[in-house]
Amino acid sequence: MMTWKTxxxxxxxxxxxxxxxxxxxxxxxxxxxxxxxxxxLVKWYAREHVLLCLVPAFFIAxxxxxxxSSASVIKYLGPKANKFTAYSVASISGSVLAVCSCTILPxxxxxxxVGAGLGPATAFLYSGPAINILAIILTARILGLEIGIARxxxxxxxxxxxxxxxxxxxxxxxxxxxxxxxxxxxPQVARPLWKNIIYFAAMIGVLVFAxxxxxxxxxxxxxxxxxxxxxxxxFFIVLLAVILALWFKKSDFANxxxxxxxxxxxxxxxxxxxxxxxxxxxxxxxxxxLMPSRWVSAAVGGNSIxxxxxxxxxxAFMYFATLTEVPILQGLLGSGMGKGPALALLLAGPALxxxxxxxxxxxxxxxxxxxxxxxxxxxxxxxxxxxGIFF
Numbered sequence: 001m002m003t004w005k006t007x008x009x010x011x012x013x014x015x016x017x018x019x020x021x022x023x024x025x026x027x028x029x030x031x032x033x034x035x036x037x038x039x040x041l042v043k044w045y046a047r048e049h050v051l052l053c054l055v056p057a058f059f060i061a062x063x064x065x066x067x068x069s070s071a072s073v074i075k076y077l078g079p080k081a082n083k084f085t086a087y088s089v090a091s092i093s094g095s096v097l098a099v100c101s102c103t104i105l106p107x108x109x110x111x112x113x114v115g116a117g118l119g120p121a122t123a124f125l126y127s128g129p130a131i132n133i134l135a136i137i138l139t140a141r142i143l144g145l146e147i148g149i150a151r152x153x154x155x156x157x158x159x160x161x162x163x164x165x166x167x168x169x170x171x172x173x174x175x176x177x178x179x180x181x182x183x184x185x186x187p188q189v190a191r192p193l194w195k196n197i198i199y200f201a202a203m204i205g206v207l208v209f210a211x212x213x214x215x216x217x218x219x220x221x222x223x224x225x226x227x228x229x230x231x232x233x234x235f236f237i238v239l240l241a242v243i244l245a246l247w248f249k250k251s252d253f254a255n256x257x258x259x260x261x262x263x264x265x266x267x268x269x270x271x272x273x274x275x276x277x278x279x280x281x282x283x284x285x286x287x288x289x290l291m292p293s294r295w296v297s298a299a300v301g302g303n304s305i306x307x308x309x310x311x312x313x314x315x316a317f318m319y320f321a322t323l324t325e326v327p328i329l330q331g332l333l334g335s336g337m338g339k340g341p342a343l344a345l346l347l348a349g350p351a352l353x354x355x356x357x358x359x360x361x362x363x364x365x366x367x368x369x370x371x372x373x374x375x376x377x378x379x380x381x382x383x384x385x386x387x388g389i390f391f
Contacts, residue, residue, distance in 0.1 A: 034280050034289045041279030041319070042272060053103040054268065056207040061110035062260030063203065066252075067196060070115045077124075079117035079167070079174040090116075090123040091131070091159045100320070101356040102271055103207075104128035106263045109363045117174055118364065119167030122372055125360070127159035130351040137222075138215075138326050139346065143333065146391050147343055154347050154383050162375050169371060199243050205236035267359050274355025278319045281354075300332065303340040303388030305381065311341035312380040315349030316373060325349050340388020348380035 025031040077086050104125060112121040131152070140148025167174055210233040215222040225232070244253065283289035299310045320328070329342050352373060361369040 030290065033287075034283065037283040037287050037289045038276045038279030040287075041284050042275045044284070045272070045275045045319075049100070049102065050268075052210045053100065053207070054106070054264075054271070056203060056210070057103045057106040058260045058264045058267075059256070060200070060203045060207065061106035061263045062256050062258075063200065064107070064110035065114055065259045065263075066255045067199070068114055073111060074115040077111060077116035077120040079119075079178040081117065081120070083164075086117065086120040087123050087160045087163055090120040090163065091127040091156065093124060093127075101129045101351055101353045102319075102359075103211075105267055105271075105356060105359045105363075109263060109267070109359075112363060117167060117177070118170055118368070119163040119174070121163075122166045123159045123163030125372075126162055126351045126376070127155070130155040130158065130347070132350065135326065135350070142326050142330055143342065144339075147339065147346070150343050150383075150387050151346050154343065155351075158347060158351075158376070158379055162372070162379065165375055166368070166372060170368065195243075195247055199240075199247070202236045202240040202243060206233055206240065209233045209236065266362055270358040270362060271355045274353070274358045275319060278317070278354040282318050296332070300341040300345075301336045301338060303338045303385065305385055307338060307341045308344045308381045308384035308388070309377070311337075311345040311384060312348040312377045315345035315347075315380070316352040316377055317354045318349060319353040319355060320349050338388055339391050340384040340386075342384075343387045344380040344384030347383055348376050352376055 075081060076089050107128070108121060108125040111124060112118075116124075136148055136152045136155075139151050209225070209229050212226050212229040214226050248256075279289060281289050281291055283291075283293070296310075296314050300307050300314070315325075325346060329337070329345065332345075333339070333342055357369060357373060360372065364372075
């Protein structure tokens with residue numbers, strides 16, 4: 001039986017939607033431009049990130065949930081695992097992938113669902129996009145050696161400290177999770193460890209080399225790898241095809257694709273909505289959304305707490321593709337941005353974005369997502385202030 005309270009809520013939503021449509025500011029240049037920026041950004045995202053970044057990541061996440069033993073994940077990354085081992089594995093494995101804040105999400109969801117503790121899982125979530133070796137080298141060459149060193153030291157420390165703080169804040173829930181895991185039966189291993197290692201290495205090889213970014217200078221080993229990226233990626237694709245043909249049963253393939261499709265259904269709509277919203281509010285690099293970029297430039301001068309805090313928040317909500325944060329910051333520094341706020345944005349930006357937050361919420365819930373984002377922003381702010389005092 002319907003209640004008046006429920007019907008009033010529906011009526012209020014309908015009325016709000018009507019007035020929103022009635023007073024929609026179509027024809028106002030700022031609004032029209034923001035709409036176009038959101039569409040441009042989602043088009044760029046679909047072309048540059050979905051096929052080469054997200055699709056391989058979905059298959060890796062599906063493979064983690066199906067073929068990685070829960071007992072193994074619990075042993076090395078579970079709530080009661082050795083802290084040094086857990087956070088070392090989480091930060092190193094995340095940094096090896098060197099992906100953007102959106103591509104890391106299916107992998108984070110995969111390890112969390114098969115038993116990883118909240119602390120190691122969030123350490124992995126932060127380290128993947130933040131500890132990008134190529135981006136750190138580019139930062140040091142373009143923005144200065146001191147910022148490059150501060151970025152790598154800050155990112156490594158952040159991944160561990162944020163993970164430990166998340167575990168500490170939710171230690172009761174983590175203990176309950178650990179007790180439930182102890183009652184789980186030991187799963188049967190269908191494939192020897194060395195076969196799984198080669199299988200995952202092939203998929204990670206496709207993900208890493210297909211997305212290898214073009215170096216700033218056409219010299220050195222990074223450029224050699226970039227020139228051969230499609231040959232290397234092709235080798236890993238062929239290797240993966242051979243593995244699937246020789247080692248997989250039809251039931252294995254069906255379970256893997258079903259799990260991968262589950263991650264795609266959960267994550268992709270949220271990401272695309274988040275990219276649309278980010279484009280509407282912030283636009284693309286060099287193009288304004290509803291929030292003019294000059295506001296950002298004006299707010300991050302000097303080394304005040306306010307400037308560092310604003311840089312951390314702006315970085316957390318903006319979407320940065322891998323390596324794009326460096327030329328953006330180069331322009332902001334030229335416009336008067338302080339070095340402290342620059343570091344704060346570097347530590348918060350690549351690891352977070354508005355689309356990224358929507359997906360994290362779907363995996364660990366609203367409260368934990370707010371705590372995680374808040375910790376990143378606060379730590380980035382403090383780091384920026386300290387760095388700005390000395391440099």
